[in-house]
Amino acid sequence: MANQKGGVGKTTSAVNIGAALAMGGLRTLVIDLDPQGNASTAFGVQRDEVQGMYEVIIKDLPIKEAALKVPGYPALEIIPATQSLANAEVELVPLVARELRLKRALTNYLNEAAARGERFDYVIIDCPPSLGLLTINALVAADELLIPIQCEYYSLEGLTLLLHTVTLIVEHLNQNLKLTTIVLTMYDGRTRLANDVAEEIRKHYPNELIDIPIPRAVRVSEAPSYGQTVMTYDPGSNGAEAYGQVAREIARRGAPTITSAEVG
Ligand code: ADP
Ligand code: MG
Numbered sequence: 001m002a003n004q005k006g007g008v009g010k011t012t013s014a015v016n017i018g019a020a021l022a023m024g025g026l027r028t029l030v031i032d033l034d035p036q037g038n039a040s041t042a043f044g045v046q047r048d049e050v051q052g053m054y055e056v057i058i059k060d061l062p063i064k065e066a067a068l069k070v071p072g073y074p075a076l077e078i079i080p081a082t083q084s085l086a087n088a089e090v091e092l093v094p095l096v097a098r099e100l101r102l103k104r105a106l107t108n109y110l111n112e113a114a115a116r117g118e119r120f121d122y123v124i125i126d127c128p129p130s131l132g133l134l135t136i137n138a139l140v141a142a143d144e145l146l147i148p149i150q151c152e153y154y155s156l157e158g159l160t161l162l163l164h165t166v167t168l169i170v171e172h173l174n175q176n177l178k179l180t181t182i183v184l185t186m187y188d189g190r191t192r193l194a195n196d197v198a199e200e201i202r203k204h205y206p207n208e209l210i211d212i213p214i215p216r217a218v219r220v221s222e223a224p225s226y227g228q229t230v231m232t233y234d235p236g237s238n239g240a241e242a243y244g245q246v247a248r249e250i251a252r253r254g255a256p257t258i259t260s261a262e263v264g
Contacts, residue, residue: 001146002138005158006129009148009185010034012220014126015042016240019229020247022076026121029067032081033102033138034128035088040080043070044227052080057101057137058091063109072232085134092133099173102137131165139166140174144256146181149201151194151213156201178256179208183246187213210249214242 001010011034018030032039037047045068055061056079063079070076092098102125110120125138139145145166149155163179170177182205188194194213201209214220217239223230230240 001124001148002127002135002162003147003149003158004129004131004135004162005150005155008150008155009183009214010129011038011042011126013146013148013183013185013214013243013246014124015039015224015229016220016231016243017247017250018076018122018124019073019231020244021122021251022070022073023231024247024251025075026251027075027119028077028122028124029120030076030078031102031106031123031125031138032079033085033125033134034081035083035086036128037081037083037085038224039126040078040082041227042224042229043076043078045078045080047080047082050080050082052082052085054082054084054088056105057085057134058088058095060105063105064112067109089130089132089134092137098133099136099140103141103174106141131161136165136169136173139169139177142174143176144178144180146183146250147179148183148185149197150186151184151188151197153193155197179205180253180256181250182209184209184213186216188216189213210246212242212245212249214246215239 001014003010014030018028022028030039033053040047051061051066056063056066066079067077068080070078113120125142127135127138166177166179182201184198215238217237219234219237220230220239223233226233230237234240
């Protein structure tokens with residue numbers, strides 16, 4: 001989940017789509033790569049008591065020592081972010097293979113799981129609101145990019161820069177990366193602006209857009225303060241319904257086509 005704009009619904013989408021996939025029985029790992037740690041909080045993690053993505057990315061801590069089971073979700077794990085992750089952006093700069101550190105850690109973890117006969121269906125990475133080295137680590141580790149877009153003024157402005165970054169990463173660091181999914185967040189269908197922005201996105205990204213807008217809903221924004229996602233906090237609410245439908249559509253679409261390089 002990436003969009004260098006803050007407050008567009010990256011974290012909310014990461015935790016609720018992750019929760020919905022896991023509730024559907026799909027084995028899911030959520031990686032909190034934002035120093036603000038909102039995804040960790042939403043899953044009830046006490047952030048001051050854990051090791052997390054800072055130690056994984058900077059100190060080479062194996063993911064298995066940082067990953068936590070999320071109580072109440074048999075199929076869900078989270079790698080939390082603590083405040084120290086804020087230092088990673090600077091500490092990464094002089095490190096060898098600084099863009100590849102998440103990919104290496106994650107590949108090890110997934111391979112070890114596979115060797116035990118366990119397999120993750122989804123790994124969701126919640127990116128910070130910037131195009132710095134943490135987000136680049138995420139884009140190098142990922143096969144798919146999901147962009148949450150809030151239908152407001154200027155919401156499309158940063159998109160060009162994000163997609164330019166993706167092009168560079170595909171050329172130099174990760175040829176499997178593909179923008180596959182766009183989700184409209186905090187949607188208010190009563191406003192003309194929201195409809196105009198949605199129409200614009202529909203025109204340019206007909207295949208990527210999931211045409212199930214997430215409504216702006218108080219229950220969605222309340223859930224994290226109870227250490228919950230809206231999927232458990234108020235499963236019948238319209239926000240939970242919408243995230244459930246989006247997760248189903250993501251699962252229905254499945255994985256992007258594997259490139260010939262990967263097959264070879
Ligand atoms: P980001 O991770 O992109 O910075 P967040 O997911 O943290 O964005 O969302 C920003 C703010 O908007 C948060 O306070 C969140 O609770 C709120 N929010 C997100 N989605 C919704 C929604 N569908 N309805 C109401 N509030 C929302
Ligand atoms: Mg966030």
